[in-house]
Amino acid sequence: MNISGEYAILFYISCYCLFIRYFIAGVIIMRCPFCGHTESKVIDSRPTDEGSRIRRRRECLLCAKRFTTYEIVENLPIVVVKKDKSRESFDRSKLFNGMLRACEKRPVSIQTLEKAVDEIEASLQNSLDREVTSLRVGEYAMEKLKEIDEVAYVRFASVYRQFKDITSFRDEINKLLSK
Numbered sequence: 001m002n003i004s005g006e007y008a009i010l011f012y013i014s015c016y017c018l019f020i021r022y023f024i025a026g027v028i029i030m031r032c033p034f035c036g037h038t039e040s041k042v043i044d045s046r047p048t049d050e051g052s053r054i055r056r057r058r059e060c061l062l063c064a065k066r067f068t069t070y071e072i073v074e075n076l077p078i079v080v081v082k083k084d085k086s087r088e089s090f091d092r093s094k095l096f097n098g099m100l101r102a103c104e105k106r107p108v109s110i111q112t113l114e115k116a117v118d119e120i121e122a123s124l125q126n127s128l129d130r131e132v133t134s135l136r137v138g139e140y141a142m143e144k145l146k147e148i149d150e151v152a153y154v155r156f157a158s159v160y161r162q163f164k165d166i167t168s169f170r171d172e173i174n175k176l177l178s179k
């Protein structure tokens with residue numbers, strides 16, 4: 001390894017330490033290590049191998065020099081608003097179990113369901129809203145199940161939508177068949 005390579009590594013470590021310090025202090029400031037300016041733009045962003053941190057290449061808006069930060073992904077809690085307007089924090093395992101029940105005796109792997117729940121959770125996390133209705137969560141699940149297994153979808157929909165009568169149930173089935 002050449003000298004500049006060693007410097008680069010030392011530099012990354014010091015950026016990381018600097019970031020952690022600000023993070024602990026509760027003030028997240030991305031300060032340029034060259035000139036101290038606090039504004040920078042992100043050039044490249046990718047998760048680290050273990051996925052818990054995001055490595056970002058930044059460019060200082062003042063001196064235009066580039067540096068790397070390692071940022072910790074903070075998962076904010078998502079609040080689910082139920083039909084009776086009461087609130088509870090989003091429970092991933094509850095969603096998973098509901099979908100699993102709908103897939104009973106169907107050729108759907110646990111991995112497929114895990115992936116679907118991951119995607120739903122990511123959609124919720126990416127939304128700017130910290131509150132989501134239980135109805136919307138159910139719709140997300142139905143959208144996924146529709147792609148995965150139609151029988152599971154109808155089962156889930158019948159529990160979730162609580163079809164008021166046989167007509168609305170038939171309409172849903174017809175919608176599926178007409179695709």
Ligand SMILES: [Zn+2]
Nearest residue numbers: 032035060063
């Ligand atoms: Zn700078």
